[in-house]
Structures are given as C-alpha cells and as structure tokens.
Amino acid sequence: MGGARHDAAGRGPVSYPPETRYARNGAIHLAYQVLGEGPPNLVRVASGPASHVDFMWAEPLAARWLRRLASIGRLVFYDNRGVGLSDPVPVDAVPTVDDQVDDLRAVLDETGCERAVIMAFLAGCAPGLVFAAAHPERAE
Numbered sequence: 523m524g525g526a527r528h529d530a531a532g533r534g535p536v537s538y539p540p541e542t543r544y545a546r547n548g549a550i551h552l553a554y555q556v557l558g559e560g561p562p563n564l565v566r567v568a569s570g571p572a573s574h575v576d577f578m579w580a581e582p583l584a585a586r587w588l589r590r591l592a593s594i595g596r597l598v599f600y601d602n603r604g605v606g607l608s609d610p611v612p613v614d615a616v617p618t619v620d621d622q623v624d625d626l627r628a629v630l631d632e633t634g635c636e637r638a639v640i641m642a643f644l645a646g647c648a649p650g651l652v653f654a655a656a657h658p659e660r661a662e
Contacts (some may be wrong), residue, residue, distance in 0.1 A: 525582050526543045528529075528627065532647075534570050536640050539575075539578075539579035539585075539598040539600075540555040540556060540557045541555070541596075542554070542555055542575055542576060542607060543555070543556075543632075543655065545629045545631070545632035545633070546628065546632075547603075547624055547625050547627075547628035548570035549632065550603045550606045550608070550609045550625070551608060551609045551610070551632060552601065552603060552609075552625055552629055553575050553596060553600060553601045553606055553607035553608045554575065554599065554600035554601070554629050554632070555575045555598075555599055555600075556596065556597065556598050556633055557588060557589070557591075557592040557596075557597045558591075558592030558594075558595060558596050558597050559595070559631060560591065560596030560630075561594040561595060561596070562594070562596070562620050562638070562639050562662065563595060563596050563598065563633075563635040563637065563638035563639065564591055564592075564594070564595045564596065564597045564598070564638065564639045564641055565597075565598045565599070565626070565630065565638040565639065565640055565641065566591075566597065566598070566599035566600075566606065566641050566642075566643070567626060567641065567643070567646035567647075567649060567653075568599065568600065568601060568606075568643075568645075568646050569642060569643045569644035569645045569646045573601045573602060573605050573606050574601060574607065575599060575600065575606055575607060576600075576603050576606075577606070577615035586593040589655075591641075593634075594637075595639070596659070598629065598630075598635060598638070600625075600629045600639065602615050602617065602622060602625065603621065603625055604616075604617060609626060619648050619649055619652055620652075621624075622648075622649035623649050623652050623653045624650055625649075626640075626650070626653050627653070627657070627660075630660065633638070635660075636660065637659070637660055637661070637662055638660065638661065638662065639661075639662045640653060640654055640661050640662075
C-alpha cells in the first residue's frame, strides 16, 4: 500500500497511508496521522473502539472519505487512548471525558493546530463539544 499518490484534489503527492506518528499526553502515546494541507485544519475526533488509524486505510470507502476530507484542508485524525495504535489503558481506568478532551488538546498541540474545525462522531461528540466549549479560541 505504500508509494506516493496525489490527494483527492490533485494538489500533489501524499503518503498513502500517511505516516503514523505519536502525540504524548503524560504517559499516554496517542497515534495520529495527518493528510493534506490547510488551512483549514480539520480534526476528526474518533468514535471510540471503532478507530484504528492504519486499519481505516484497508477499507476503500473509509480511505476515500479521508482523502476527500483532506482535499479541503489539513486533516488530522487519531486513535483514542486504549484504542487502535494508541497506548492501552487498564480495564479499571476507562478514560473520562476530561481525559479525552486533554488528549484532543495534546494532538492539536503536537500537530501545530492553533485552531481547528472539530469533527466529532458518535462517542467522539462529548469530548469534541466539551473541548469546543472549554477552548473556543481553538475551535471552529
């Protein structure tokens, strides 16, 4: 699956899939990928256990959706703590909404996103909404 391809807008080569990198929030490493160029910065807040930044590229419809989103800006997406390629968490330490909000902040900081469009889905809605309310200067 390697090799360079053009993004959905034909703006130039992007890695397919993009390189997986890690943001750190305390002792937790959060897997993330960046695709496309911004502004705007688009940040996908994952919906919990269904997230896996590398595995998403194996599903053609998901890969197409990610490439299309990246055609309108710089897309950042990540695995929640305890999910996908991010660090696991103990069964008795389920992340709180505040943990997830802080993880989103850590990913934004690591990727240099001062402001971003927060795109939250399903279980990602609560942390996305709380982040936007707590940090309106960083959310669009």
